[in-house]
Amino acid sequence: MSAAVRRFSPFFIGLAASHFLVTPLFAGATVDLAAEAARPAVNDQVRATVYSEVQGKYPAEIARQVNREIEDALKLIRSRPEVSVKSGNQSTYPIYGDKQKIETWRMRSELILESRDLAAVSRLLGELQQGKLALAQVVQMPSAETRRKAEDAATRDAIAAFQSRAEVIAGALGKSWKIKQLNVSQQGGHMPMPIMRASKMMLAAEAAPAPLEAGESQLTTQVSGQIELSD
Known part of the structure; x- marks a missing residue:
């Protein structure tokens, strides 16, 4: 059964570049697809x-x-x-x-x-x-709560992109489709600040409360898998 195309979030980044492979077009043919999306998360x-x-x-x-x-x-x-x-x-x-x-x-x-x-x-x-x-x-x-919210939003966007690409391919071939396999992975979220090594005397003389700006991390969800085409 064909899935409805979801409306994209304004934070959607895009699809993995033209990543799909179609096996010979007979009943039960499969297509490999990949898509990804990203959301910002405050480093709180x-x-x-x-x-x-x-x-x-x-x-x-x-x-x-x-x-x-x-x-x-x-x-x-x-x-x-x-x-x-x-x-x-x-x-x-x-x-x-x-x-x-x-x-x-x-x-x-x-x-x-x-x-x-x-x-x-x-x-x-x-x-x-x-x-x-x-x-x-x-x-x-990002804290655990902030990270989870951003990852959930990015996952919804990436799955919507995956479904949209599947709809385009199946429609162009005059087929219906269903998901056969789906893999989801997440990346990003840590921003190490480099610290110059120095002697204790230097650190004691120069140490002062340095302001820490929260900034943002980009959390990316990647979705890959297979859809099965049928007449």
């Missing part, structure tokens, strides 16, 4: 990674220093209820010198901050860098 959530990293001769000493810096940072972060925190990667490894002998050790411990309050995260990052921690990465993205 931010995730930042901060870390303490210390190098020294004795592993126990650097571990105590790193743990102390992390504990101090956690006290500050937990005083901001609008920002959540969890532990990130932790590592300790040797630094080799001449003749492959261990000269010193380096330890690194990360904390991951998340919030929908971009201004609060910006201020907190400035304070943490004024202390002992350094900033590794900031990623802005």
Whole structure:
């Protein structure tokens, strides 16, 4: 049974370029199709990674220093209820010198901050860098709710485009059609902000609450599959 052509959303981006293949035209012939659509989604959530990293001769000493810096940072972060925190990667490894002998050790411990309050995260990052921690990465993205709404809208647009292309092909061949197979996938939604590496002294001297602009991410839904033609 032929499906009705849906009206396109104003946010519809377009079809994948001429992607269709028709098998020999007899009863049960199939056509491969692909279509895609995109919707913007506000980056209303931010995730930042901060870390303490210390190098020294004795592993126990650097571990105590790193743990102390992390504990101090956690006290500050937990005083901001609008920002959540969890532990990130932790590592300790040797630094080799001449003749492959261990000269010193380096330890690194990360904390991951998340919030929908971009201004609060910006201020907190400035304070943490004024202390002992350094900033590794900031990623802005749509929150789960915002992302779901944009993906749902893009999926409806992409399916409508798929149906429209199927209607055009079947109509040109004087056939009716039905969907035999359909695949749906989504892409996009993360915007990492590059962070220049610097010494702790430089970070402490220059750190200040940098404004974080929300911006938008483009979320794309791709639909591919097969339709079956019949008389």
